[in-house]
Amino acid sequence: MFNHIMIGSNDIERSKRFYDAVLATLGAGEPARNQAPTGHTRLFYRHDGNVFGISEPINDQEATVANGATIGFKCVSPEQVQLFHDTAVAHGGTSIEQPPGLREGHMGALYLAYVRDPDGHKLCAIHRPQQNR
Incomplete structure (x- = not known):
């Protein structure tokens, strides 16, 4: 049903350190680093046909969490x-x-x-x- 899940981060390098360690427990390797046309950094972790992404918000607003989302x-x-x-x-x-x-x-x-x-x-x-x- 899903192609990918993307979340925002206010500190992409902190997020990379966190998710490198956490997603390694599931067998995911290093993320692909991508720069959006806007210059914002994005990370894409691929594992078992799934993609989990982290991005600096492209609208330059602060990344926030979705209340009720898990x-x-x-x-x-x-x-x-x-x-x-x-x-x-x-x-x-x-x-x-x-x-x-x-x-x-x-x-x-x-x-x-x-x-x-x-x-x-x-x-x-x-x-x-x-x-x-």
Whole structure:
């Protein structure tokens, strides 16, 4: 359904350090660095056919977070969820909501961890024990 997800950053190099470490826990490598025609820097992480981008706002306004938005990253195990969380916190992220762990709900059992990146974007690491697709 999605081609890519793009978020804004007020400090692209800080974001690169954070996402290099965090996305490496999922197997993503170095991002492709791109300069928009406007001169703004963008980073594109590619992994398993997905693209996650970070950009300096092209309108030259401050990057802000979307209230109510969460970007979920699929993990292959509870251990990978924990590693994602711990790496995010070690690289300037903030642990939010409940500690990483198993949750039961309308979608069945999920192993979840929530963090905010250094710009305040809400991220979720998620593993579905019943179906890891």
